[in-house]
């Protein structure tokens with residue numbers, strides 16, 4: 297049985313009759329300001345110090361704020377009780393909860409018992425688990441911060457809170473429908489859902505598996521839980537979910553023109569010209585539907601152009617044969633010419649190029665480093681320039697994979713931000729706010745290889761719905777200075793996050809890239825960082841903040857300042873949980 301916090305009430309029943317309450321509240325309002333605050337004096341139930349009187353009066357005032365929300369029939373027997381009762385607030389209203397929380401913390405001794413509270417006491421008639429959840433919740437004092445830091449909480453009360461680990465443990469989410477749907481999904485789709493969306497990539501049993509809808513910076517799962525969405529569909533949602541302007545433009549195209557034809561609609565040229573005007577290396581463009589299409593296309597162009605086979609890669613570039621991380625089903629000869637180096641480790645690339653430079657067709661690198669489960673990195677001074685120089689030295693094509701950085705860190709991509717121009721570059725994700733599009737852009741001398749020797753074609757590549765969405769998205773990005781706004785929000789968030797992380801014992805890291813926030817857990821010798829990471833992200837998702845434990849997040853335009861503040865508070869509390877827990 298789960299232990300229950302019990303409260304020894306100190307308030308006689310007679311005080312709760314409405315008339316006396318009103319009198320009391322008036323009295324309290326007049327008396328409290330003149331009672332001096334004194335340091336907490338350890339009390340027992342019979343000795344009343346000035347501090348205790350002050351506390352009781354404050355508590356009564358708090359109780360008075362509760363009365364309107366509680367049917368008197370329930371309130372009276374509870375308060376009349378002279379025996380030990382569990383005082384549980386029959387509400388999820390945070391204000392009422394907080395008021396009562398203070399009452400509980402300030403006036404009572406805690407004891408644990410194996411017995412649930414007797415019916416008829418002052419408590420909500422839900423399951424015991426729910427009662428406990430509320431009990432835990434009320435021990436989080438939004439106003440006063442940690443009860444563990446409060447002088448008003450007695451040492452043995454603090455010990456109790458610590459021992460039970462209840463201080464910051466938020467209630468588990470109801471995910472019944474997600475779980476049931478997943479069981480169903482597994483019968484008709486291998487693994488239920490695909491790849492990185494599988495539950496083991498989050499915290500199993502704690503994160504939802506299916507979403508129902510989204511709007512702006514929020515998403516709602518099929519159980520009705522609404523979250524702040526910081527994964528943004530793994531990057532495409534740069535403005536927000538269900539952007540009317542973009543959706544309306546796509547709907548207009550659907551209704552008035554159509555989008556899937558055997559010949560190409562001229563809007564393709566419009567978008568290609570737009571990219572040419574924005575992105576340094578984008579003299580020509582080929583549009584595809586995914587990021588993997590775009591990176592594969594770029595490497596094929598490089599091989600076609602140079603007549604060489606080898607590729608030096610750095611970062612995730614998609615699921616196609618040449619670069620997929622899990623090699624099952626892929627003949628070795630399809631990736632045996634592909635070599636990996638680590639981001640910001642120019643010396644590794646130098647070594648590789650010394651060995652294979654004359655056979656290297658392309659160096660493909662993400663201009664911002666974002667390895668899975670590790671911290672996001674900006675390029676060290678000279679890194680991208682060094683990569684450019686090595687490509688030039690050995691006659692290899694330099695490809696920047698800007699699938700994540702494009703239309704996010706700068707309207708002209710990271711290549712504009714860092715002032716290093718590649719030969720080819722790939723874009724996708726944020727380019728059309730969720731509509732499926734990828735683009736390989738590049739200098740004409742390379743791209744022209746696609747005219748004859750290199751073949752690229754797909755039934756759906758010219759579908760125009762995505763072109764419409766991309767043009768509208770880019771129009772909004774420019775018109776509303778969306779990327780500047782996101783950067784400013786991210787910078788503020790990161791600065792505040794730094795302060796939050798510094799407050800806590802647990803050793804963490806944060807992404808330096810304001811558009812891509814991420815809290816990582818530093819490896820420790822005892823390897824507790826993994827458990828801490830699981831606990832932290834569990835607490836975070838329970839507080840309805842949707843961030844991925846192993847992948848950086850994204851800030852979108854529709855995230856409000858309030859959203860960001862709430863998220864910081866949730867991170868703070870979740871780290872407190874980790875701080876308090878013994879590993």
Ligand SMILES: Cc1ncc(COP(=O)(O)O)c(C=O)c1O
Nearest residue numbers: 586587588612613614697699700
């Ligand atoms: C840097 C990078 N390149 C390529 C890809 C592949 O894109 P897609 O998943 O659209 O095929 C991704 C996807 O996350 C990516 O992050």
